[in-house]
Amino acid sequence: MLEKIDNYLKKIYKFSGYLAAFFLILIAIFILLGVSSRIFEFYIRGLSEYSGYCMASSTFFALAYTFSEGGHIRITLFLEKLNKKFRKIFEIWCLSVASIFSAYVAFYFIKMLIVSFNFKERSEGADEILIWIPQLPLAIGSIILSICILHQLIKSIYIND
Numbered sequence: 001m002l003e004k005i006d007n008y009l010k011k012i013y014k015f016s017g018y019l020a021a022f023f024l025i026l027i028a029i030f031i032l033l034g035v036s037s038r039i040f041e042f043y044i045r046g047l048s049e050y051s052g053y054c055m056a057s058s059t060f061f062a063l064a065y066t067f068s069e070g071g072h073i074r075i076t077l078f079l080e081k082l083n084k085k086f087r088k089i090f091e092i093w094c095l096s097v098a099s100i101f102s103a104y105v106a107f108y109f110i111k112m113l114i115v116s117f118n119f120k121e122r123s124e125g126a127d128e129i130l131i132w133i134p135q136l137p138l139a140i141g142s143i144i145l146s147i148c149i150l151h152q153l154i155k156s157i158y159i160n161d
Contacts, residue, residue, distance in 0.1 A: 009151050010068065016144050017065030023058035023137075027051050046127025053134035060141025064148040088156070095153035102146040109139040 030051040037044050066072055075094060079087050115121075116132040123129050 006151075006155070009147065012144060013065045013068040013148055016061045016141065019137075020058045020062035020065065023054040023061065026054045027058065030054065046125055046129070049123060049125035049127055049129070056134065057137035057141070060138045060145070063141060064144040067145065067148050067152070091156055092153065095149060095156055098149045099146070099153050102142065102149050106139070106142040106146040109135070109142045113139045 030047050033044060034047045034051075037047070079091060082090060113132055113135045116130075116135055121131045123131050123134075
């Protein structure tokens with residue numbers, strides 16, 4: 001059963017990576033539209049804001065996938081110097097701190113999203129989009145990252161090296 005959950009979570013992390021790539025493609029499209037709109041002298045409102053929203057979305061969706069693939073900067077140089085017993089203890093401690101911090105960040109992103117939704121807050125840019133719309137991918141991405149770090153913590157506790 002735990003293996004099924006592990007595989008399911010890995011699929012979620014991979015899908016999150018695909019979403020990050022999709023938002024990167026949207027950034028390229030918005031930039032190309034902005035450049036071509038200047039060349040052909042027509043104006044599309046809010047392209048720079050949409051590019052910024054997509055950049056934030058791409059960043060937060062990529063966090064869990066990158067963490068699960070070992071792409072984040074880690075403390076492996078320090079861990080390699082420790083003996084096996086202290087290495088596992090220190091890795092569990094680091095993942096515990098990261099789990100607490102990522103859950104804290106996810107909680108406040110969700111809180112920010114709810115407040116923006118309830119007050120019908122709008123962006124200050126030319127598009128005046130409801131601000132909860134670009135905040136939603138940030139909250140989802142931070143939740144997925146928090147789950148990913150907790151998943152790695154549980155795996156490191158129960159897997160014997």
